[in-house]
Amino acid sequence: FLSDARRSSPSDRLIRACESVRENGGKLTPLVRELTRVFSNYNKNSVFLKKNLKETNNFFREIRQNYSNACASASTCGATTLEAGQLNCVSFPRDEEEYLNSIVGSVPYILVLGQDCPARYQLLNCLLGEKLLPLGAELGGACGPEGGTCKRRKLCFTHGRQTRLSLALPGQYELVHQLVAHCGRWDTVPRQDLEIQEECEDNAHRLAELEITLHHMLLQEAKIMVVPCAGVQTLTQALDDCLRDTIPITLYALSQDSVTQEQAASLLKIRELLPYPICYVRVSGPPQPGETASPEPGRPAERGALYKQLVSLGLLSSGAGNCSCGAPSQPHGSVLGESVDRLHRLLGPFARQVLIGQQVEAASRLNALHCLWLNLFINQAFDLQRDLQITPRRLEYTREKEGELFASLMAIANRKQEEMKDMIVETLSTMKEQLLEDAANLEFTDIIVTQNGEPVTSKDIKSCIQQIQELIVVQLNQAVATKLTSSVNYLRESCVGTLERCLSSLEKSNIDTSAHNVTSNHLKQILNAAYHVEVTFHSGSSVTRLVWEQIKQIIQRLTWVNPPAITPEWKRKVAQDAIESLSAAKLAKSICSQFRTRLNSSHDAFAASLRQLEERHTGRLERTEDLWLRVRKEHAPRLARLSLESCSLRDALLHGKPKLGRELGRGQYGVVYLCDSWGRRYPCALKSVVPPDDKHWNDLALEFHYTRSLPKHDRLVDLHGSVIDHTYGGGSSIAVLLIMERLHRDLYTGLKAGLSLKERLQVALDVVEGIRFLHSQGLVHRDIKLKNVLLDKQNRAKITDLGFCKPEAMMSGSIVGTPIHMAPELFTGKYDHSVDVYAFGILFWYLCTGSVKLPEAFEKCSSKDQLWNNVKRGSRPERLPSFDEECWQLMEACWNGDPSQRPLLGIVQPSLQSIMVRLCDGSDLKSGSLEDSN
DSSP, X not given: OBOSSOOOOOOHHHHHHHHHHHHTTTTTOHHHHHHXXXXXXXXXXXXXXXXXXXXXXXXXXXHHHHHHHHHHHHHHHOOOHHHHHHXXXXXXXXXXXXXXXXXXXXXXXXXXXXXXXXHHHHHXXXXXXXXXXXXXXXXXSOOOTTOTTOOBOOEEEXXXXXOEXXXXXXXXXXXXXXXXXXXXXXXXXXXXXXXXXXXXXXXHHHHOEXXXXXXXXXXXXXXXXXXXXXXXXXXXXXXXXXXXXXXXXXXEEEOSSSOOHHHHHHHHHHHHHOSSOEXXXXXXXXXXXXXXXXXXXXXXXXXXXXXXXXXXXXXXXXXXOOTXXXXXXXXXXXXXXXXXXXXXXXXXXXXHHHHHHHHHHHXXXXXXXXXXXXXXXXXXXXHHHHHHHHHHHHHHHHHHHHHHHHHHHHHHHHHTHHHHHHHHHHHHHHHHHHHHHHHHTOOOSSOOOOTTOOOOOHHHHHHHHHHHHHHHHHHHHHHHHHHHHHHOGGGGOHHHHHHHHHHHHHHHHOOOHHHHHHHXXXXXXHHHHHHOOOSSOOTTOHHHHHHHHHHHHHHXXXXXXXXXXXXXXXXXXXXXXXXXHOOHXXXXXXXXXXXXXXXXXXXXXXXXXXXXXXXXXXXXXXXXXXXXXXXXXXXXXXXXXXXXXXXXXXXXXXXXXXXXXXXXXXXXXXXXXXXXXXTTBOXXXXXXXXXXXXXXXXXXXXXXXXXXXXXXXXXXXXXEEEEEEEEHHHHTEEEEEEEXXXXXXXXXXXXXXXXXXXXHHHHHHHHHHHHHHHHHTTEEOOOOOGGGEEEOTTOOEEEOOOTTOEEGGGXXXXXXXXXXXOOGGGGGTOOOTHHHHHHHHHHHHHHHHTSOOOOHHHHTOSSHHHHHHHHHTTOOXXXXXXXXXXXXXXXXXXXXXXXXXXXXXXXXXXXXXXXXXXXXXXOOOOOSSHHHHO
């Protein structure tokens, strides 16, 4: 029952009416024009949202693929896993991805419900501005929440070049069916085509919806659906079909002054099933009792009985707007329109709040993800930069400290020989009597000795001697080793611990996993062998084994001629001979010699291992620098641009596009306009930037991210938001509109107009406070100058224009700034936050002079290159006779050519406060110089 072609016989009146609506821009009804504008804006914003979401997904997918591959091949090709391990998981959380896809994939449309068919059809005619559906007697039949005898189809109004009617299944298949409308002329849709005939037995025909195609301007932007009667489809089924992949603007038509109990139950069910607010519309009837038809100007109309009933049912919040006040007062709640004539004043804002609410939520979630991962990239850049800076220093430190430790240990080993000798002699003399007594009382094992101690075999005698010697060796070894361990304090130098930690860090950052464990174990063995002595005594101690071997070698050289009798005196004699045979000098010399041998061997092995470790790190650092470059130049800027777009879309949805006022000034990268108000903030300034290429786009996006991420601070100009204008310059270019706090004037203008000494010193303090705050957030401004310091009406200063502001880890060494304020190291590409201290020193010179005249050394330069060359050679602003000595010293310190010699701003600030107290002393005299004021 399918057909490839649709046939229709449209009404000439409908064609003329729809053409009139299209050609006249919807002037036949303000409601059509307002709704068309709302849906058109929604569809345009949806294009940007879809594009941003698609590009974000592509970006995350590329990152995951690249760094997953890097992780997989790290063991074979030596690629670093530091970045890969953190970035291969960059993606959408599953719930966020599902939500965003559902929003961008949803189609907006108008869903019409109502008390009965006449109410729904009347509201539909009102929406389109034409009597397309029959009303009253010509409609016929009864209709209610239970359906009654009414069995009218679901209606779907769509846009097409020709007016046509057809029956279609939900899968967009058209049924071959002869409609009454196909048989001749008609002014309204024939009642027979709206209804399902009782004799119809075809189930597909009963489920089909009546699709009405019109060439209507509203339908170009959104479809309209009218739910069927309850006798055709239950309310739950109807809403389930309508809510699939759609965002409905739900309208409920009310033709009565009140709702019945059955209708109230139906309304409560609708509220339960729909996740969106509902606009209740009273489509007919006289003003309700208690309602003022024409309220006095400035006074809202009194609420009618219908409104009070809906509030009592919990379907409206108390204070929900109606058409008499023009817009809903509850931004996310259901509303009631009690007058069709002024419905456009309510329905337009209502549709806008529903649609924009969804897009704002989607844009906010998308931007939150952008910011989350962008901050990860920035933190990653810090980690990579730190690795590049710290690893070479650690290697150099390890080499130096090991060399110093080796030399020190060798010298101490030589010096300790005599101390060891004295210690051994003292130990032997102290323990001698106890050793002799223990030997005399020794009970031999595995030897049978008679009570009178008669001579035994020479083999037994030899065994007895060995047991006595072992007794002496064990006790002497324990005592000597314990004292030796406690005496050699040089083996517990604090630098050994630092050296171990440094080596451990180098090994952890070594990416050659195949050699990692071998190298680590080898280095630990070297340190243990060369520098560690066990504190507690046990048989495995290196010192214990050393003493043991030396004592055994000496004692075992003793010989016996005749087998003696085994008596206590004989045992004492054997022990006495063993003790006297020990040479403390030889023992000490042997111990120190072995220490020196071990130190030399360990030092050589250590140096060889360190060279291998350094070679591996050299290659790794080259790859790390490449990764750092990619994070700064590719990953972070690309994601920052996506973040700028999503944030700007959200701001535009919430507050609209700002209106440009008169031009306030021009800079190298943008034009600043006056903006009366935006987002409930006023007055504002608007900076319009037209990025000429991708690099400027990325720089601007990063600037916006850094500025927006900053906490609000009194010494920084507040950035309210941004909007991307795709129609800037008549649509010839795309501009980023940055809306910010508007102040009275800049410092350049302020100095020209004249500022008192106290005001100028206060400006200096404000600027230092602002720079310190930026530095505390990890940012470097890089363009501190007169034009970038704004003054309020009280002449308090705020820093603006963070166009060059970046974290140190994200700076690529670009030469940026204003020539006379640029520190010499900026030209080398290697610089840090101290460039802001230098720029402040130049700024402070202007504040001390009280004028905007160039310093003489800079004024003589004929070109920018000449100026830069002079600055690199040490040229600085001259000292004027009027300068205060302390101020001049502060300037000179700030613009010192050596960045390490410039003062910290934490020192500059109290110095300025001291100068201000000393020079001003509460006065506020106008002056052109500090000396005059003093």
